Amino acid sequence: MGEFELIRRYFLPLAGRQESGSLILGPGDDCAIQRIPAGRDLVFSVDALVEGVHFPRNYRPDYLGWRALAAAASDLAAMGADPECFTLALTLPAVDEQWLEDFSMGLRKASEAFGLELAGGDTTSGPLTLSLQVHGTVEQGAGIRRSGARPGDLIAVSGTLGDAGAALDYLSEPAPSADMLAVLERYHHPWPRLDLAGAIRQYATAAVDISDGLLADLGHILSASGVGAQIESARMPLSPALVRLKGEKALDCALRSGDDYELCVCFSRENWERAPESLKRQLTVIGFVDAEPGLYLDGVDCGLEAVPAGFDHFRSEL
Numbered sequence: 001m002g003e004f005e006l007i008r009r010y011f012l013p014l015a016g017r018q019e020s021g022s023l024i025l026g027p028g029d030d031c032a033i034q035r036i037p038a039g040r041d042l043v044f045s046v047d048a049l050v051e052g053v054h055f056p057r058n059y060r061p062d063y064l065g066w067r068a069l070a071a072a073a074s075d076l077a078a079m080g081a082d083p084e085c086f087t088l089a090l091t092l093p094a095v096d097e098q099w100l101e102d103f104s105m106g107l108r109k110a111s112e113a114f115g116l117e118l119a120g121g122d123t124t125s126g127p128l129t130l131s132l133q134v135h136g137t138v139e140q141g142a143g144i145r146r147s148g149a150r151p152g153d154l155i156a157v158s159g160t161l162g163d164a165g166a167a168l169d170y171l172s173e174p175a176p177s178a179d180m181l182a183v184l185e186r187y188h189h190p191w192p193r194l195d196l197a198g199a200i201r202q203y204a205t206a207a208v209d210i211s212d213g214l215l216a217d218l219g220h221i222l223s224a225s226g227v228g229a230q231i232e233s234a235r236m237p238l239s240p241a242l243v244r245l246k247g248e249k250a251l252d253c254a255l256r257s258g259d260d261y262e263l264c265v266c267f268s269r270e271n272w273e274r275a276p277e278s279l280k281r282q283l284t285v286i287g288f289v290d291a292e293p294g295l296y297l298d299g300v301d302c303g304l305e306a307v308p309a310g311f312d313h314f315r316s317e318l
Helices: 003-010 061-078 097-114 163-170 178-188 194-203 214-225 240-256 269-274
Strands: 023-025 040-050 082-092 117-125 129-139 154-158 204-210 228-231 262-267 283-290 294-297
Touching (some): 040 061, 061 129, 061 178, 154 269, 163 178, 163 240, 194 269, 214 228, 214 240
Parallel strands (some): 082 117, 228 294
Antiparallel strands (some): 082 129, 228 283
């Protein structure tokens, strides 16, 4: 099967599926065309995923299609952006029609779930690698940045933390328990918090998606904003499945493991009080922003220098 037949069969069906009106021209020409409405800013991000580094070797292709787009879309959620479209550059070691069928199915389900239309891309031969660029829009000046946190702001996180990181221990489990299946689902099918984007951009001072672990990603906000933080382990939202599986190690999973794709968001106290209950019910306040630099957990300075900087793409292997 040639490149153009591969694209026509497996990826053209993903184009033209959304009705946002932003994408004027999709796959088929030399470039795609996206029209940005007046009064809005374009928000975009690119992620590269390499087999054995960002996902396990011989990973199920339908899971990979979902996870790849979810990871990229999570960056849009952190900026408070509305999703519009994405591009995909896919490097394949060989043309495996069943693999492509399953991968495109997972990608199609994710694109429909997240409201992202395929705008174009490229395919080539080589080690299995995916590069996805996602586009979204926000009202001019409304994009949430990491640099906006201020002393006194509350720090909140969405959902529960640590499940996806814990799932790495059970990827090869032949007969997973119900709790194992629960955390594995969080790893295989993460859900970027695009549902919160519209609300948090009205009230948040800063935000980041939790892809590399809470401590690492909160550290990015603190560094960009020139502030510190005080957080409490007792406030950390943990799923019952994670607690049963990991016991005392559950907290460490929540603090340091990645792939949750939840949000860490800062709010002024006034904005937190003003925020609708429908938003606050989906968030857990875990601490506050401090004027003094440093990251304190239960009053103990774990120091930004001691906190992992995030996933190391040049040292880690799955």
